[in-house]
Amino acid sequence: MVIWMLVFLSAAVFYDWQEFRIPNWLTGIGAVITTGICLWKGVEIADIAAGVLLPFFICIGLFYLGCLGGGDIKLLMVCGIPLGTYVFRFLVVSFLWNGVYAIIFLWRHGSFRLRLSYFIHYISECLESRRLIPYQNRLQKSEEDQIHFSTGVLLAYLTLFVF
Template sequence: MNMLVVILPLLLLLVIATVCDLRHREVPDWISAGVLLWGIVLTGLGLHSVGWLGLLWGVLVGFVLSATVFYLGGLGGADVKLIAAMGAVLGPVALLFVLFWMALAGGVLALVAAAQGQRDFAYVPAITAGFVAYMVYPGEVWRHLFP
């Protein structure tokens, strides 16, 4: 299976979510639902190796970790839903790597916001950047495109 078929719909939905978050500071629920549905479709058709158990664990890990940060005041509810839905597509292990890159991108965003005197900022750009960094840095995309 071409890795781009798996990645592009998720990336497209993340870019749409980023634009919505930057413009309106709100992410429509249909985006997170679309990401979750994409994970279910990929698993149901056997288009990736996550499997049903990995899908469930990915959602659970994404939800628990992001909900914890939500309750500490660091994320919004839409961020939690989006991260949990990403777990359905990526599975728990890949999601942990994405969360690492997302935290780094979020730290950079926080520094930029602080330099501009803002305490609150859109976080979906960090989620998208974390996903892109994961896809590029370990060579995930390139390994599948150019075996």
């Protein structure tokens, strides 16, 4: 299972870096193969369902706010198939790795302070209006300014595998 997940996640990271999206066919094939391996190994269907549904319900709000892409959520759902309820730990580690990655990325591009001030302004707008406003990154100039969430997901999987 570990080797399959590393191959799948590596392919997802490759497509994310090349095309700035993770293709549906890749996550579809990943879900089918991962589910097949889990069922063959005797993983309970309830555990598989928990591993898929928890990332969906935890991350869908971030999708509607414009903070996370649909391919990233589907990637997390496929990763959750073998993890069951342990997917919550995986999500925490994934978001931590992506936070570190984002800080390094922004610092290297010289936009850390600007993005931080924009984010603080966004939070204050939400608090003033007492509702969640879609997060629109007005500072993003091109696709090269995007952070590839799949990289943090791969790092999280490697971290959980090692520890």
